[in-house]
Amino acid sequence: MRIDIISCVPKLLDSPFSHSILQRANDKALSEVHVHDLREYKVNKHGHIDDYAYGHGAGMVLMADPIFNCIEDLKKERDYQEVIYMTPDGEVFDQQIANHLSISCENIIILCGHYKGIDQRVRDEVITREISIGDFVLSGGELAAAVVADAIIRLIPGVLGDETSALTDSFQDGLLAPPVYTRPREWKGQEVPDILLSGHESKIDEWRLEQSMERTKERRPDLWEKYLDAHPEVKTKPKKKKK
Structure with a gap:
């Protein structure tokens, strides 16, 4: 399985995939996690990937073009079964969703929200699934993306030392x-x-x-x-x- 995570603060994801079970999964070539810096897809000379929300209100909104361009670049390389957006208003993640994604997907994109979220139009255009890890708000979607990736990858046959272990989890x-x-x-x-x-x-x-x-x-x-x-x-x- 390959998981591509899109983030505007990619260094937040350095540690979760560099240790323990997730690192072993990578070493065994059972999974790949690639983190992409959204700022590499900035659309103006100032390097902005966010802007003020129409209609006033506090907080910035991630612009549609950087996200769309990044996803389109990834899609040129392979087919993705899911393009997931981590957002507080998504469906609440649970073990059954993890099971489904682990079984049915070979390639997944996970987009991390930030600030006040992303332009609704890109959600409508390219996102296939929206997921939340609970009824609370984080500073960004990076930690939530790591949670989802961990839950999916550990279910891949061969990742855990004893393959029956995951079957007896809560x-x-x-x-x-x-x-x-x-x-x-x-x-x-x-x-x-x-x-x-x-x-x-x-x-x-x-x-x-x-x-x-x-x-x-x-x-x-x-x-x-x-x-x-x-x-x-x-x-x-x-x-x-x-x-």
Whole structure:
């Protein structure tokens, strides 16, 4: 997978893709992330890529031409399945969107908003999907773009050491992940639940499902309701946590 990120402050993205899982994905040639400086596409001698908004109001707006020209240049090299704009008024990003993008896309462009956003006309002309990472506003779309790229890339087969790991993440089955434990067996008077030491895989899976259901019900009742709607066969309440 190749992800091209367009930003007017590209140095903000130096670190996220230079470490850990994303760096390993790049080293294995499983993904490529390229960051493009929007200022290289300035359209006047002053180097401006933004201007005042029509109709007055505070804040600057990114101009249409620099964005359009950058995207058109990228499209000359390859076909893109999605041109995504990171914006607070986009659809809220979730695991299902990450799954879809990871499976269905080979090349993606992510445009980072800045200031008061971008000229609406370029949104109408070239953007195929608008995404938000939550109901809050950042200084720009760079951190949000890094979040989306990370969530997509880690799902590519071969990126994680254990390919089944991503399948047991929170949200993959509509539930939050169950609690996990490691050595030592006893820590500050607390012990690992006996069931996890039993070796009975089916019983361990049942316990984990119960814990996921209970945790989701307690912490994310909105997700719990969606889970019940999608799984009408779940008639009983999740069991209480076993200590």
